[in-house]
Amino acid sequence: MPIKSNRLTAEQYEQNFSDIHPPFDSRESALVEANRCLFCYDAPCIKSCPTEINIPKFIKQISTDNVKGAAHTIFVANIMGAGCSRVCPVEKLCEGSCVYNLLEEPPIPIARLQRYATEQAMEKKWQLFSRKPATGKKVAIVGAGPAGLSCAHVLSREGVEVTIYEKEKKGGGLMTYGIAAYKVTPRFCEDEVNYIISLGGITIKYGQELGNNITLAELKAQYDAVFLGFGVGLARQLQIPGEELEGVVDAIRFIYNIRAGVYEEVPVGDKVAVIGMGMTAIDAATQAKRLGAKEVTLVYRRTQAEMPCTEAELDLAKLDGCRIIWLAAPAMIKGEAGKVTQLVCNLMQLGDPDASGRRMPVDTGEKFILEVDMVIKAAGQIPFEEMVAANQLQQMQGRIIAEKNGATNIPGVFAGGDCVNGGKEVVDAVQAGKLAAHAIFDYLHS
Missing domain, CATH: 1.10.1060.10 (Alpha-helical ferredoxin)
Incomplete structure (x- = not known):
C-alpha cells in the first residue's frame, strides 16, 4: 500500500492520540x-x-x-x-x-x-506570582521554547520587560512541535504558553527568525541584554545512497507535521522503518503506527543496553506493535520510479569504546533487506552551525559555548537550552533559562 493520509476513522485517530x-x-x-x-x-x-x-x-x-x-x-x-x-x-x-x-x-x-x-x-487561572516594580530594563529572547519561556518568566517577575522573538506561529518550541501528540496536545501547549505569559511584561513576536528577520547586532542595540534559546532543529543526514527518494523523511519534520496539522492529513506508509532509538525515534515510530501504518520497524546500530531512550519509551513502542532490530545500520535505500521500496542494512557488532566510553558498532559484512515504503530518519539533530558562527559566538561544532549561568563570549549575550547542550530534556532547558535569567538580572544591575 502506498504512502497516503486518512487511513483511519475520526474515532480511531481520537483514540490513538488521546492522553497516554x-x-x-x-x-x-x-x-x-x-x-x-x-x-x-x-x-x-x-x-x-x-x-x-x-x-x-x-x-x-x-x-x-x-x-x-x-x-x-x-x-x-x-x-x-x-x-x-x-x-x-x-x-x-x-x-x-x-x-x-x-x-x-x-x-x-x-x-x-x-x-x-x-x-x-x-x-483555574491562578496567578501565583506578581511582578516587582518596573526596572526600566529590556531583554530580548530568541526562541519561545522551554528555555526562552523560563528565562522570560523569571525576568518578568523581577520587573524586566521581555520581548521574545519566535520563528514559528506558536510558542512552546519542542513541547509544541517536537513531542508526540498523545503526550502533550497542541491545545495544552497553547494553554501552557498563555498561562506563562499571563504574568505580564512578556511579549512574543511570532514569525521572527534570527538571521532572517532579525540579527543579533540589532537586538544588542535595542535591548539591555539578549538570551538565545533557539534550540536545535536540523536533522542529521544518514549519508547513504537513496536518501533523496520519495518516502524518506526526517523525524523532526514528520512529528512537526503531525503537531501542526490534523492527523487525517499526515501521510504515512504501510511498511515504515525508523532509523534511531532516541526519544524522537520512539515518538516517530509510535505515531506512525497510530496514524495507520501496518508495520513499523525501529533499526538501531547498537544494543538495547546503549539505547538513548528509556525503558518506558521502549515498552511503549512495543505495546504499539513496533518491531525492533538491534545491531543494524542503514547502508542503502532502494526504490522504483523514484519511490522507496527497500532499506538495506548492515549487521553490526560492538567493538572497542570511543572517547565517550560507548562501544562502537562495527560492520560484520553481512546484510539484510527490509521491504518498506517509508523511511523515517531519527539519527539525531545537529545545531545551527552556520548561524552561530555568523554571529561570532564561541562554539564547538555548532553548539554555543556558554558558562553554567549562560554567559557567552559576547558581553550581554546569554544562551541556554538545546543550542548549548545539543539536545537534552525539556526540564534541562527550563533550568538553563532560569539560571540565565538570574545571571542576566545581575548583569543588568552590575
Missing part, C-alpha cells in the same frame, strides 16, 4: 498517593530533578489540600512544571530516585501529583 498518561480521576486518589510519601530528609528526588523542585514540600502541600501552595512550589522552580509532568523521563529522574525503589515498592507517582497541582492552577 491520564491524570488522577479524583482528589481522593491523589491524596492516597501523596500520603505514601516519606518526606525524606535530603530527598534524592530533589537531587535528581534538574530544576530542583522541592518535591517533598509540594507533595506535603497536596496531602494537606493546599493545592495552590503546591502549584507555587513547583512553578517557582519550574514554570513549565505542567508540561514537564507529562513529558519528563521521570523513571530515570525523580521517580527513579524514590527510596521506595529500594523497598521493592512502586515509587511515589511524582509526575501525576505534579500534574494534579499544576493543571488545576492552569485551569
